[in-house]
Amino acid sequence: MDEKNIEAYVKYNSFHYERKRHYKKKHPYRADAFIYHAQEDEYECPEGKRLRFEKEAIRRTENGYESKRKIYRCDDCSACPVREQCCKGKGNRQITIGAELEKYRQLASDRLESEKGRRYRSKRSVEVEAVFGRLKQNWGFRRFILRGIENVSTEWGILSVAHNIAKVAA
Numbered sequence: 703m704d705e706k707n708i709e710a711y712v713k714y715n716s717f718h719y720e721r722k723r724h725y726k727k728k729h730p731y732r733a734d735a736f737i738y739h740a741q742e743d744e745y746e747c748p749e750g751k752r753l754r755f756e757k758e759a760i761r762r763t764e765n766g767y768e769s770k771r772k773i774y775r776c777d778d779c780s781a782c783p784v785r786e787q788c789c790k791g792k793g794n795r796q797i798t799i800g801a802e803l804e805k806y807r808q809l810a811s812d813r814l815e816s817e818k819g820r821r822y823r824s825k826r827s828v829e830v831e832a833v834f835g836r837l838k839q840n841w842g843f844r845r846f847i848l849r850g851i852e853n854v855s856t857e858w859g860i861l862s863v864a865h866n867i868a869k870v871a872a
Contacts, residue, residue: 711813711822720811731788733797734804744774745797749784751776753797761800772799833865 703710719725729735736745736753745753753774762768779785779794789795813819837843843861846854 709813710810711819712810713814713823714807714810717811717814731784733799736797745799747776747788747795749782749788751779751782751795753795756796759798769800769802772801773797774799837861837865 726735730748733745736747738745742752743755747753753776756773756775759771759773760768761771773796775796776794779789782788814823846857848854848857
């Protein structure tokens with residue numbers, strides 16, 4: 703899209719969650735709350751401790767996509783007063799940062815929060831993923847029973863009617 707000068711206004715998976723009021727209060731020790739010091743290539747936690755660059759790792763997804771991740775680790779978290787809230791494991795606090803992913807997230811966030819992005823978001827406010835999630839997870843619908851376009855259309859229509867009735871009943 704960069705090559706063709708196309709601006710994308712697509713929400714990433716945690717876009718709405720990050721904008722809720724309780725997000726920052728509930729998770730004060732999340733990795734994106736740490737301050738990055740570019741000259742030293744280090745992060746600083748909310749308690750003032752430094753997380754130094756340890757190594758670079760390559761993460762491969764199930765479909766074969768590879769991404770570079772930088773791993774930062776604190777030298778000593780043993781005397782930290784908020785260790786229980788901050789550290790999940792037995793050792794010192796470690797964060798894994800995907801620089802390219804963070805760059806794209808920030809770009810997407812800036813675009814979506816712009817005036818133009820807000821206009822686009824208001825036009826696409828309804829997300830249908832919740833309907834499919836309800837059908838699959840709550841109702842256990844994984845595949846069509848009937849075959850053929852006409853029969854599948856009928857089956858989908860019945861599911862849609864059932865979904866709408868359930869919404870009205872709630």
